[in-house]
Amino acid sequence: MNVDRLAEMTAIHGRTVTDERDVGDRALAQRVNAEPGPDYGALVRAARDGDDSAFALIVRGHQRRAYTIARAIVLNHEDAEDAVQEAFLHAYRALDRFDAAYPFGAWLGRIVANAALDLVRRRRVRATEELSDAVALPFRDPAEQGELKARLTQALAGLPARQRAVLVMHDVEGFRHAEIGEMLGMPEGTARSDLHHARAAMRRALHDMRSDG
């Protein structure tokens, strides 16, 4: 496939998906959620025909969201990376089965969530303290940052994997309840209920931190 055609397919309202950071803000994430941007149907067709550069564009456009979802479910960086790689590999193998009438992001999100949940089932959730130390919270006081991180991490790890997934898909990635239900194979009402419980736990952790401070 020629480069101009790929560039044309990946244009988003005058922008081009060159890096995941391009879709970092919520407004754009929600636009991507509605899939008005890249013609993923065309990219999928090109990838099906053996065009690796088309699949690379798909990866570039979705890896950040895939990583965040996987990370919320498996809780640590190494497993999240494994789950994301497995998910994209699975998606590549299953390109023939992708229905262009269905949003690509939701289709891939389901694959990512399943890959991560499978990993959790196989390895079981690792201990809370194994969460990556590389994360940095926006607090200047190292003690406060460490304390908040520990509490949030504990609260997050205390949730069932599915509730973590729902929380992150909704609040961080901007998916709708119906989409989350579709991706995780459960009714929309269950997604709402899971979100409610997960948020309550996280809010408690944040509130306790503020009260103690």
Add this chain to the structure above:
Amino acid sequence: MTDSDLRFPDDAPDSAVAGALRPLLAPPHDDYWGTLERAIMARIAEERGAWWSALGDWARPAMLAAAVALIAATVLLSRSNSADAAIAYSAMSEEQYPVVESTTAAANVPAATVHMLLDH
């Protein structure tokens, strides 16, 4: 009441929770995405390579097996045709005409009887 009837005041994203979660879910460094993309594409290339090399490994024996099967099928078909032809020839050459013989025999019975009675 159905699941869709349940309503929680949770339709809008919670910015406080999201803000607290984002750093926890961040990758180890900012330029991680290029690394991840390369790792994924390497897995894809490996997958394609494995497929092609598996095909290459199997191609030669598979072609040999196909040739043997083709020869065997040809020989069997040829033998089968010969056997059918032999059976058909045999059937035709040994075919009887009972109606003609029976008619002749029946026609000769009264004459023989007359000859026997006259002789005695």
